[in-house]
Structure formats: structure tokens, C-alpha cells
Amino acid sequence: MPTVTYRCARVAGAGADLALLDDTERLRARRRADPASFVTAHALLRRLVGDHLCRDPREVRFARRCRTCGSDRHGKPVLADLPRPPHLSLSYDGQWALAALCEEAEIGVDIEGIAATSWDAFDRVLLADLERPALAGLDGAQLTRARAILLCRKEAILKATGHGFSVEPVEVIVSAPEDSPELREWRSPRRGPAAIRVVDLTLGLSTHVAALAVLTDAPVRAEPG
Ligand SMILES: CC(C)(COP(=O)(O)OP(=O)(O)OC[C@H]1O[C@@H](n2cnc3c(N)ncnc32)[C@H](O)[C@@H]1OP(=O)(O)O)[C@@H](O)C(=O)NCCC(=O)NCCS
Structure with a gap:
């Protein structure tokens, strides 16, 4: 069973965080x-990896890898x-x-602020025809929360596959x-995942929701750590 360890942090950008980052x-x-x-985000990732590998977080070396163009200047973070x-x-x-x-x-x-989904064209731009009926009759906080849950699941999937927004969320x-x-359903002409599991993460925040996607057909264990 794949085990995922996750950790979240409130944005502070404090000096202690900055001290962990490389040039x-x-x-x-x-x-x-x-x-x-x-x-805050990159210090959080360094601490998570450092604790997992029993290394000083300042000594962890990251690279990036873009699945679409092969560049090492953007894309998914990987460990060198x-x-x-x-x-x-x-x-x-x-x-x-x-x-x-x-x-x-x-x-x-992916983590999404619920309030950030309150724009009018959200459903037309980000949701497919099959997804919109589930939001019918919702308004206010219920609607923005439901939208954020859907967007989180989509983005988590697109980050697990490495496509990012080179595949449209509506697909x-x-x-x-x-x-x-x-x-x-995967509607993009780009190759989709052979197997994937999606989990809604419970972070205990009233303002944000989060999701995890894992390229596996096995059940997933997600643990705060
Ligand atoms: C990945 C993406 C969906 C994230 O969107 P977002 O909501 O703005 O940002 P988030 O905070 O949720 O995630 C950002 C992090 O995702 C990671 N990331 C970036 N691209 C990624 C990808 N293709 N797959 C998985 N993770 C990716 C990075 O760690 C990034 O943080 P960083 O830039 O500080 O290193 C979006 O930035 C994107 O689609 N980028 C790539 C687009 C692309 O591939 N274009 C083709 C280039 S050739």
C-alpha cells in the first residue's frame, strides 16, 4: 500500500524558513x-524531506523536471x-x-482557498458538462467549497501525472x-494515467480544501507527518 506523508504550514516567510533555502x-x-x-512552501518541503531522509534540510538538493518539454527550469520538484x-x-x-x-x-x-473560486466564469472555464449538475442549487459558501473540492482533485491529478495545466482541467x-x-474520465488527447487514486485531505482548515492523487491502483494511506 503506497503511503503518503503530508504536512501543511501557514505562510509566514520567516527568516528561519529563508535560512533553509538554497541560492x-x-x-x-x-x-x-x-x-x-x-x-514558506519551499522550507516546508525541505523540512519534510530532511526529516524523512534524516538529513539537514539545508543539505537536500532539489531539481525540477517538466514532463511536457523536458526542461529542468520548471515542473515537478524532484530530488537530486x-x-x-x-x-x-x-x-x-x-x-x-x-x-x-x-x-x-x-x-x-493541491490546496485551494475556498474564497478563490467565487468568480463567475469558474464553472464554464474549469468544469466539464458532466460535473456541473452536482453544483446545481448550491450558492454562497456551499458553492465555493464544492468548486474548490473539484478543482483540488483535478489539479492533484494533473500534478501526479506531471502534465500540470498543459492538460486543461475541463478535460x-x-x-x-x-x-x-x-x-x-480523461478527455485529453495526451496520454492519461494507467491507474490513479484520489484522496481528499483533511487539514482542519475552514478556509481551504486539499486533495492528493497517487499513480497506483492500490489503496493509499495518507498520513500527516
Ligand atoms: C502545476 C500547476 C498546475 C500548479 O499550479 P498553481 O495552482 O499555480 O500552483 P501550486 O501552488 O498548486 O503548485 C505549484 C508547484 O507545483 C509544482 N509543479 C510545477 N509544475 C508541475 C507539474 N507539471 N507537475 C507537477 N507539479 C508541478 C512546483 O513544485 C510548483 O511550485 P514552484 O513553482 O514553487 O516550484 C501550474 O503551475 C502548471 O500547470 N504549470 C506547468 C504548465 C506546463 O507544464 N506548461 C508547459 C511548459 S513546457
């Missing part, structure tokens, strides 16, 4: 409109220098960061918000 991460942080969220590195995923917004690690299979995580059909999370 490349500091440069990337300085280029961000919101450096604090980047700093290890023969069989654990799989990683990272997500953050201006308030919260979420990082996850799994030895057995590729993973993707990834997920189960209704109140149903058990799963990928229902």
Missing part, C-alpha cells in the same frame, strides 16, 4: 510578487543525487502551503464533491 530558491523567491508564500528518490509534490497560495512525499508512487497534491472529469474522490 536558486532565494533567487526564485525574490522574483515572486509574494515571496513569503514561496519561502539519490538512486531511488521518494516522489514529491508541493502546493501553496498566499495563506497556506502543503507538501507531500511518497516512496512508492508518483504523487500530486479531467472528477467525481461529485460529496462522492468518494476519483478520476471519472
Whole structure:
């Protein structure tokens, strides 16, 4: 059974977090409109990996890998220098960061602020025809929460496969918000996952929801750690 360890942190961007980052991460942080969220997220990932490998988080070496173009300048975070590195995923917004690690299979995580889904065209831009009926009759906080759950599942899937938004979220059909999370249909011409499990993560936040996807056909254990 693949086991995923995940951890979340409130964005602070504190000096202790900045001290963990390497030169490349500091440069990337300085280029961000919101450096604090980047700093918190990447320090969180370093601590998670450092604890898992019993290493000083400052000594962990990351690389990036884009599945679409092969570039090492963007894409999924990967660990350099290890023969069989654990799989990683990272997500953050201006308030919260979420990082996850799994030895057995590729993973993707996503965290979404519920309020961020309140824009009018959300359903038309991000949801497929099959997904929209599940939101009928919802409004206010119920609607934004339901939208955030759907978007989280889609993004977690697209991060697990490594496609990111090079596949349109509208081409990834997920189960209704109140149903058990799963990928229902893959409509992109790009090759979809042979097997995938989706899990809604319970972070205990009233403002955010989160999801995890794992490229496996086996049941998944997700543990805060
Ligand atoms: C991945 C993506 C969906 C994340 O969107 P988001 O909601 O803005 O951001 P999140 O906070 O949830 O996740 C960001 C993290 O996802 C990870 N990530 C980036 N691209 C990824 C990919 N293709 N697959 C998996 N994870 C990815 C990175 O760790 C990134 O953090 P970082 O930039 O600080 O290193 C989006 O950024 C994206 O689609 N990027 C790639 C698009 C692409 O591949 N284009 C083709 C280029 S050739």
C-alpha cells in the first residue's frame, strides 16, 4: 500500500524558513510578487524531506523536471543525487502551503482557498458538462467549497501525472464533491494515467480544501507527518 506523508504550514516567510533555502530558491523567491508564500512552501518541503531522509534540510538538493518539454527550469520538484528518490509534490497560495512525499508512487497534491473560486466564469472555464449538475442549487459558501473540492482533485491529478495545466482541467472529469474522490474520465488527447487514486485531505482548515492523487491502483494511506 503506497503511503503518503503530508504536512501543511501557514505562510509566514520567516527568516528561519529563508535560512533553509538554497541560492536558486532565494533567487526564485525574490522574483515572486509574494515571496513569503514561496519561502514558506519551499522550507516546508525541505523540512519534510530532511526529516524523512534524516538529513539537514539545508543539505537536500532539489531539481525540477517538466514532463511536457523536458526542461529542468520548471515542473515537478524532484530530488537530486539519490538512486531511488521518494516522489514529491508541493502546493501553496498566499495563506497556506502543503507538501507531500511518497516512496512508492508518483504523487500530486493541491490546496485551494475556498474564497478563490467565487468568480463567475469558474464553472464554464474549469468544469466539464458532466460535473456541473452536482453544483446545481448550491450558492454562497456551499458553492465555493464544492468548486474548490473539484478543482483540488483535478489539479492533484494533473500534478501526479506531471502534465500540470498543459492538460486543461475541463478535460479531467472528477467525481461529485460529496462522492468518494476519483478520476471519472480523461478527455485529453495526451496520454492519461494507467491507474490513479484520489484522496481528499483533511487539514482542519475552514478556509481551504486539499486533495492528493497517487499513480497506483492500490489503496493509499495518507498520513500527516
Ligand atoms: C502545476 C500547476 C498546475 C500548479 O499550479 P498553481 O495552482 O499555480 O500552483 P501550486 O501552488 O498548486 O503548485 C505549484 C508547484 O507545483 C509544482 N509543479 C510545477 N509544475 C508541475 C507539474 N507539471 N507537475 C507537477 N507539479 C508541478 C512546483 O513544485 C510548483 O511550485 P514552484 O513553482 O514553487 O516550484 C501550474 O503551475 C502548471 O500547470 N504549470 C506547468 C504548465 C506546463 O507544464 N506548461 C508547459 C511548459 S513546457
